[in-house]
Amino acid sequence: MSLVTALRTLRIAERPNLIWVEIETDDGRTGLGESFRGAQAVEAVLHETVAPFLIGRDARHIEAVSRHLMTPYLGFHSASAEVRAASAVDIALWDLAGQRQGEPVYVALGGGMRDRVRAYNTCAGYSYNTAGGVRRSVGGADASVGPYDDQVAFMRDAGALAESLLAEGYTAMKIWPFDDHAAATGGHMISLADLKAGLEPFVKVRKAVGDRMEVMAELHSLWSSHAAARICRALEDVGVFWAEDPIAKMDDAQALADLRRQTRTPICGSETLAGTVPFGKLLAADAIDMVMLDLAWCGGLTQGRKIAALAEAHAKPLAPHDCTGPVTLIAGLHLALHAPTAIFQEVVRATLSTWYRDLVTELPVVREGMVLAPRAAGLGTQLQPAVRTRADATVRVSGRAR
Template structure:
């Protein structure tokens, strides 16, 4: 078997997402996905990766992973080179599953659980759908809702009702980011006592409404300097958050470790890191309590499973990221199904009930706070034929 064609698929309506389809001479097609900078990733795939892959064995996954991730430039970062390699790697694993007629979690060692606990990231339908992520202040409560899950508006305007809604659907944990507007206003350099108190109000309302039935994750999006991140974390301690995520840019590991030493809130990081090397240092510095990774940015399944094994050696749990696309979510769930130290998988119920349904043939089943992978070989899904025939979709091919 050999690779005969590499396609990229891009829809103007979803400008952040790029899909990859790898064709073989047997007729099997593997599917991959990545997110952000779609045009740059597309160029990387067709100018450098496809010429390397064409004619090669698609099942030499580790060899291809090493070649693509550890080139002369682009290694140990989540830039275009790594995002392209991530999408390719996911597609190759999908092919492996189809060739063997096994689901990916079986190829990764077999299922260690029947379903994966999930938490809801409280984004709305259009968060991350446009080229620029929609901020809390842009998510106006006056805008016409697209459906029942405008959770980004709700965590500011109606946090108690939001928590009650999530509990009614079986979710036991939720993630919010009410500090972002104040970081945007000051460049992350300062938050006043008044603004800090305002940003804490959703936590008060959630605790008054549902007590500790709901765990709350706090996302800071790497927007703050160290003193302000510490100030926020210390103010949050009374609400007992499950974790505080990416409080500062995850580049200076000594500073991250210092942050962790100055708060009692567990620290989670980081979806922004790529390949094994930064995670080695993150864990050696004892800088985080939870290891987060994004399969579409970190190097695909090949790197993610190594990072999960590394985290296990340091007795740290893993929580795969997804606020981006249904293929990465599904691949992450296959990893979680077969990995003992995965503790939670991120999902966005607005996406699962909304635009994700327009993209793929089937989705993971999420109910009662848990998720299962789609049945079938490989990922268990493919791009929707209707998507491929949309007028705003561009398919670019490089052939043998």
């Protein structure tokens, strides 16, 4: 047996959306998990609801824990605080499983389909998503704070940015130049002038590097179906790899299926969904071309591999999301190595090269545009010891911590 003895949460004021979970067991091991957004709400769920259930249970029985935490009486719709808490716990339990087996998590899941997976760079900046909110706006395009402030760069000169990425070995990138145009109408329509402005970065990429770079369009669930259709049809001429989360309600299978019939642009969704049911409905309705999931929001690796199995059953590619935190990135990589139809692992070079390194002991290695398989047991990383002693750290423990 491997009984859970303590559940510890850590969050830091500098990155207020992030929360980490450490689960200790009586065999001396510690598993690491992570979730994102509403960290204080997730913390409350973990200590008030999850910890009383989990402490004293056998950490080996991950499926039973997942089933219990992913079916609360209240709180299950998309990636609620309950689901985000369940996701962090599940990732930590799989970290423990890999440690017990002496194998990386992707091997513990059943083995790898590959020993590396293609990366795409999400062109975000250094503090995107984490420093007090979501920096969706791409305005202020001259306010670069460093060489990898790619969100500024894709509005300033997307062609030069593409050349920079190619020089580092990346052959795929994701940008979101339409976002600023949604506010004027609440996303219900987009004018021809705004449509042209949003297309310009994609045109610049094609002019600069031709077909050497795949480009994804992120639409951030900001648009009505009519406006999304107009954008997706316009994107056909620049050959985007996918349009991601094009409509406001990404669990609306009928609306997405209708959109997909109106455009040749492939539709990708969605990091915002949790559990197998919404993904199953989208796939059954033939509403998406690619499956995107976030392991810190969908229910962790247990739910993630079931969603991956649904993608495989419908012959759809899979691409784990990361624009949140380093543990989610590593967990997503393990799934991408294991899942048969996985084609990409998202990375953000701005964070991968800077503050991610301050938080965890090991990070994925990106070489010539490919993310290499971790070799250490479990997830293969731990929180840096200095994180728990930071002046801005909030540490809370349930159970008997070591």
